[in-house]
Amino acid sequence: MLAALPSPGPSGRRSVLAALGTAAAALRPLLCGLPGCRAPWRGLGQESRQRPDSRLQLRLPEASEAARLVLERARPSPPLRRFIACPDLARAVSASLECGPEPVVLECEPGPGVLTRTLLNAGARVVALESDKAFLPNLQSLENSLHGQLEVVYCDFFRLDPLGCGSMKPPAMYSEKLFENLGIMAVPWTADVPVKIIGFLPQKKERNNLWKLIFVMYERSSIYRYGRIELNMFVSEKEYKVLTAKPGELRSYQALSVLWQTACEIQLLHMEPWSSFLTNSKTRGLAIPKSMLLPNDHLCLVRMTPRRNLFTGGMTTTNSSTFILMIKQCLAKRKSKLIDRLNSWSPNSGSKLLRELEIPENIITGNLYPEEYRRLFEAMEHSKEFSQSWLYDEVFENTRNINF
Structure with a gap:
């Protein structure tokens, strides 16, 4: 049988509450692992979320x-x-x-x-x-x-x-x-x-x-x-x-x-x-x-x-769709000459642009490296001859006509 204890005074109650708080803090890590005692999800970006216990090993099903x-x-x-x-x-x-x-x-x-x-x-x-x-x-x-x-x-x-x-x-x-x-x-x-x-x-x-x-x-x-x-x-x-x-x-x-x-x-x-x-x-x-x-x-x-440098130089989120369009048009026929494609966008401008970039004039579109295509696009963006009139090529209407 438990004996009745006298009620503690104000200072005593504070001491009891402090002791109970210390005990609860010590037990909390043990209780959180039990079913129904899950710590609340506070968002992955917040520091207050508990770190995973590295000692926990879940059983893998066969x-x-x-x-x-x-x-x-x-x-x-x-x-x-x-x-x-x-x-x-x-x-x-x-x-x-x-x-x-x-x-x-x-x-x-x-x-x-x-x-x-x-x-x-x-x-x-x-x-x-x-x-x-x-x-x-x-x-x-x-x-x-x-x-x-x-x-x-x-x-x-x-x-x-x-x-x-x-x-x-x-x-x-x-x-x-x-x-x-x-x-x-x-x-x-x-x-x-x-x-x-x-x-x-x-x-x-x-x-x-x-x-x-x-x-x-x-x-x-x-x-x-x-x-x-x-x-x-x-x-x-x-x-x-x-x-x-x-x-x-x-x-x-x-x-x-x-x-x-x-x-x-x-x-x-x-x-x-x-x-x-x-x-x-x-x-x-x-x-x-x-x-x-x-x-x-x-x-x-x-x-x-x-890549970290994707949007450096002349590539931006604004003109990147133009870059995609250019690549789709160039590689639609991978055995065609690149200079012919450039001249179709801006007559008689292809040779000058390729010389500036030190790209052979007889190269076909299927032989140009990705980094060279990027340099070509950035040069076209800064060229007066290529005033983006080529954007209105007939392929443009079908560029994003993809069934996602």
């Missing part, structure tokens, strides 16, 4: 377990998606990303969450952008067990900022709303990378998404309003060869090659056969389109980091 989770949640006709199911592959991908508490990692379509757990174990601060409600409960359960290291958002990254009259019903979202909710602030273009994004480019619209991303990068709109966002995307080997093609490789060297190489440092992080990835296909097949069969039998994890 590949068979991840496959079961995906098949259980498969809808009748879901959009084809690929997932990392093998823990060893997840660890290899995480190591290549060199993740830590800074910067924030946005993972697109995590699904069963094998890579998500691996990134968390590496100490990364992760935002999981999942567009399929069937995968949300498991991800949210994981979110609730952590101290703010993981944030789960019902969102489709590839439907951010839809053009025209696109539907804004979830999971579509504006990037401004997404970044504001996450507490991510815009930084100058020359600052360090504020956000890393990891995901798979959708197979059916792989080329269209590459065009959309390069347009918004040169415009510094959408996600690039917040700085030099680093993309780490799994792309088909076929598109990887286009992104990294060199002058003279006329089959692969295209407008996308010049635009991406001008804008970004491109690095191959990892190559993996199609068979290594889990799909949500009910037939459990690889679902590889015929156009991507041998020798394009790998998916390539490619890092695309925007």
Whole structure:
């Protein structure tokens, strides 16, 4: 039986309250790890958010377990998606990303969450952008067990900022709303990378998404309003060869090659056969389109980091769309002579411009390096002969006529 204690005086009550406060502070780190005792999410950009506990190691589901989770949640006709199911592959991908508490990692379509757990174990601060409600409960359960290291958002990254009259019903979202909710602030273009994004480019619209991303990068709109966002995307080997093609490789060297190489440092992080990835296909097949069969039998994890000096010299967000137009017109026919294209824009001005830039007059458009195309564009911007009348070329009307 407890004996009744006399009520302490004012000074005694203060001493008791102080002691209780000290005890509560000591217990708080222990209690926060229990279910239902999650620290509030205060925004990724705020210093008050707790640092992830480096000692925490989440269990990774085996590949068979991840496959079961995906098949259980498969809808009748879901959009084809690929997932990392093998823990060893997840660890290899995480190591290549060199993740830590800074910067924030946005993972697109995590699904069963094998890579998500691996990134968390590496100490990364992760935002999981999942567009399929069937995968949300498991991800949210994981979110609730952590101290703010993981944030789960019902969102489709590839439907951010839809053009025209696109539907804004979830999971579509504006990037401004997404970044504001996450507490991510815009930084100058020359600052360090504020956000890393990891995901798979959708197979059916792989080329269209590459065009959309390069347009918004040169415009510094959408996600690039917040700085030099680093993309780490799994792309088909076929598109990887286009992104990294060199002058003279006329089959692969295209407008996308010049635009991406001008804008970004491109690095191959990892190559993996199609068979290594889990799909949500009910037939459990690889679902590889015929156009991507041998020798394009790998998916390539490619890092695309925007260059700090992209908007120095004569390149600006105002005239960058003109640069894109010029590249599209020049590389529409990669075996045509560059001087003929220049003379079509400004009669008898091509020879003078090429001599000033020390570019051979007989060079074809498919043999000019990306940096030379940039020098050519900047020279045209400062030339009196090229008064931008060439902007009204018939190709102009179709420049952005792409089905995103």
